[in-house]
Amino acid sequence: xxxxLAGAPPRAAIAIPExxxxxxxxxxxxxxxFWFMLPAIAFLVLFLVYPLGLGMWLSFTDAKIGSAGKFVGxxxxxxxxxxxxxxxxxxxxxxxxxxxxxxxxxVGLYLALLLNENMPFKALIRALILIPFIVPTxxxxxxxxxxxxxxxxxxxxxxxxxGWISGNINFLGDAWNSRWSVIFANVWRGVPxxxxxLLAGLQTVSPSLYEAATLDGATRWQNFRHITYPLLTPIIxxxxxxxxxxxxxxxxxxxxxxxxxxxxxxxxxxxxxxxTAILGGRIGEGAxxxxxxxxxxxxxxxISWFGLxxxxxxxxxxxx
Amino acid sequence: MxxxxxxxxxxxxxxxxxxGMTYLATLPQQIVTVYTxxxxxxxxxxxxxxxxxxxxxxxxxxxxxxxxxxxxxxxSPTFEHINDLLFKTDYPxxxxxxxxxxxxxxxxxxxxxxxxxxxxxxxxxxGAQMVGGLIFLAYLVPPSxxxxxxxxxxxxxxxxxxxxxxxxxxxxxxxxxxxxxxxGYFKTIPYELEECALMDGASRWQIMxxxxxxxAVPGLISASIFCLTLCWNEFIYxxxxxxxxxxxxxxxxxxxxxxxxxxxxxxxLMAGALVGSLPLxxxxxxxxEHYVSAMTGAVKE
Numbered sequence: 200x201x202x203x204l205a206g207a208p209p210r211a212a213i214a215i216p217e218x219x220x221x222x223x224x225x226x227x228x229x230x231x232x233f234w235f236m237l238p239a240i241a242f243l244v245l246f247l248v249y250p251l252g253l254g255m256w257l258s259f260t261d262a263k264i265g266s267a268g269k270f271v272g273x274x275x276x277x278x279x280x281x282x283x284x285x286x287x288x289x290x291x292x293x294x295x296x297x298x299x300x301x302x303x304x305x306v307g308l309y310l311a312l313l314l315n316e317n318m319p320f321k322a323l324i325r326a327l328i329l330i331p332f333i334v335p336t337x338x339x340x341x342x343x344x345x346x347x348x349x350x351x352x353x354x355x356x357x358x359x360x361x362g363w364i365s366g367n368i369n370f371l372g373d374a375w376n377s378r379w380s381v382i383f384a385n386v387w388r389g390v391p392x393x394x395x396x397l398l399a400g401l402q403t404v405s406p407s408l409y410e411a412a413t414l415d416g417a418t419r420w421q422n423f424r425h426i427t428y429p430l431l432t433p434i435i436x437x438x439x440x441x442x443x444x445x446x447x448x449x450x451x452x453x454x455x456x457x458x459x460x461x462x463x464x465x466x467x468x469x470x471x472x473x474x475t476a477i478l479g480g481r482i483g484e485g486a487x488x489x490x491x492x493x494x495x496x497x498x499x500x501x502i503s504w505f506g507l508x509x510x511x512x513x514x515x516x517x518x519x
Numbered sequence: 520m521x522x523x524x525x526x527x528x529x530x531x532x533x534x535x536x537x538x539g540m541t542y543l544a545t546l547p548q549q550i551v552t553v554y555t556x557x558x559x560x561x562x563x564x565x566x567x568x569x570x571x572x573x574x575x576x577x578x579x580x581x582x583x584x585x586x587x588x589x590x591x592x593x594x595s596p597t598f599e600h601i602n603d604l605l606f607k608t609d610y611p612x613x614x615x616x617x618x619x620x621x622x623x624x625x626x627x628x629x630x631x632x633x634x635x636x637x638x639x640x641x642x643x644x645x646g647a648q649m650v651g652g653l654i655f656l657a658y659l660v661p662p663s664x665x666x667x668x669x670x671x672x673x674x675x676x677x678x679x680x681x682x683x684x685x686x687x688x689x690x691x692x693x694x695x696x697x698x699x700x701x702x703g704y705f706k707t708i709p710y711e712l713e714e715c716a717l718m719d720g721a722s723r724w725q726i727m728x729x730x731x732x733x734x735a736v737p738g739l740i741s742a743s744i745f746c747l748t749l750c751w752n753e754f755i756y757x758x759x760x761x762x763x764x765x766x767x768x769x770x771x772x773x774x775x776x777x778x779x780x781x782x783x784x785x786x787x788l789m790a791g792a793l794v795g796s797l798p799l800x801x802x803x804x805x806x807x808e809h810y811v812s813a814m815t816g817a818v819k820e
Contacts, residue, residue: 231723232644239635239694242627243657246669247691251660254668262671306560313557316549324561326807331564333803333810335752337770338792342567345574345785353570356585387564392814399815448663451754455774469663469755476667477759489664500659 257486264480275487288471296447299385307393315401332391340455374464400434574789600790617768621750624689636701658695684760697742704738741813769795
């Protein structure tokens with residue numbers, strides 16, 4: 200906490216004892232901090248903390264659209280846990296999150312390593328790779344919807360022309376096909392973020408480490424395993440936490456591509472809570488579904504926290 | 520790619536410190552291990568956009584006829600889809616809504632974030648560290664678990680179906696992110712500058728507007744571009760809080776407007792997706808570096 204000392208107020212030496220209450224409000228460090236924090240805190244309390252608490256409360260009530268509802272205890276939770284649709288949504292969400300995150304991580308890391316090589320037009324290639332991340336998800340999902348069309352899909356057409364398949368692929372009409380199709384679209388959208396942030400991490404690794412290891416006879420794999428990977432772990436932890444978090448709570452892609460179908464095969468917890476609460480009007484039940492996501496999110500945050508801790512430990516005392 | 524320098528020494532000489540040991544690999548080796556996989560990935564990443572553009576420019580009768588015309592290319596590009604979109608639908612209004620909401624939310628968030636980041640890094644009031652940590656936690660609360668209670672809150676506050684429903688809720692997504700980004704920038708500004716100004720009798724307000732903000736301009740640009748993109752991209756709040764078609768934002772409106780029955784109007788849909796993405800892509804093209812630093816900065820902090 201050496202920075203607290205460095206930041207000690209120069210004005211402390213000239214502090215005048217008879218500050219009026221008004222002057223204290225304007226100059227006292229803590230009051231000043233409070234005034235400066237006020238706009239941000241106001242937004243976050245009104246539109247984030249309060250709704251978060253309200254959501255928990257609503258999940259214990261039988262609120263409907265237009266009626267406040269009354270306390271019903273754990274009824275909503277008991278109902279959704281026994282509901283096979285909810286069980287399906289939990290399975291789909293976990294499957295979707297796990298598979299998409301693993302693939303995103305593998306492809307993202309691979310892409311980052313490729314981009315870390317020395318090559319011409321590097322800046323241009325990096326700029327192009329980020330485009331899927333810039334374009335609004337819904338708009339690129341619409342493009343995927345068209346690519347996945349049952350009769351006019353360009354992918355089916357190309358594969359058919361090459362003679363690999365005889366009939367069109369029913370991308371979004373079959374349970375497993377649609378799961379893999381939405382996972383592919385999610386991976387497509389998520390890889391640029393992971394690749395570019397990991398690339399930023401890779402660029403901080405000094406090339407001399409690899410040179411030294413290679414002189415000692417290390418192979419490429421050993422270089423990666425014992426230099427790149429350990430040095431990258433903290434960034435990987437943070438990036439993957441974000442990735443898992445946003446994949447787990449994904450809504451847009453599913454809403455556009457399948458709307459949970461066919462027959463609930465791609466229903467995620469987020470889309471199910473929307474359908475229940477907003478379209479179905481059963482606010483309490485929907486709130487219970489979305490509150491059920493919280494334990495999983497806490498798990499992800501814990502992973503992030505331990506990742507950060509390790510970084511502090513790795514970089515020694517200097518963690519500013 | 521074929522015009523890359525042939526001799527390894529030219530490579531090392533021409534480029535910066537990040538060369539590493541690339542010079543040990545020969546060009547044929549690099550083609551197999553680097554360029555081919557890279558090209559493949561870039562192709563997959565960009566193909567949907569190519570497909571979007573080509574579909575938006577194809578005449579209607581070519582769209583659903585893959586046999587007589589080569590689907591990958593068109594010799595008779597037409598602007599009829601884009602024309603229909605801009606002059607026969609409410610698309611310009613949606614685009615305007617999206618822009619207005621994004622800019623308003625970004626401005627509000629930036630003002631709040633500048634004050635918050637300054638207070639946390641510089642005023643160091645009691646509990647500043649903890650408040651910083653809490654703001655980071657707010658970053659981890661996803662809209663998908665907030666939108667149900669938030670819709671009742673919006674209703675209570677009387678904001679339902681107004682642009683303010685979005686302008687006031689988007690900052691909850693943007694403030695945590697931009698506060699952390701700006702904290703990183705403010706920390707790099709030497710404290711001595713501020714001490715000097717304080718000695719000379721400057722107020723906190725003067726220090727912030729005259730010293731800190733001018734020095735943090737790159738950070739402000741990064742934060743605002745990123746915020747704009749996030750707003751433009753936002754879907755679940757816009758879908759839940761806005762009912763009237765003429766008040767919707769592009770991502771929401773386009774979904775409901777062009778899907779009449781089973782016969783999707785692919786040309787209009789693709790044109791809508793294309794026109795809706797273009798402003799962001801153009802903005803991005805001008806500020807790539809700021810963008811990357813915003814993305815990586817928030818993660819590195």
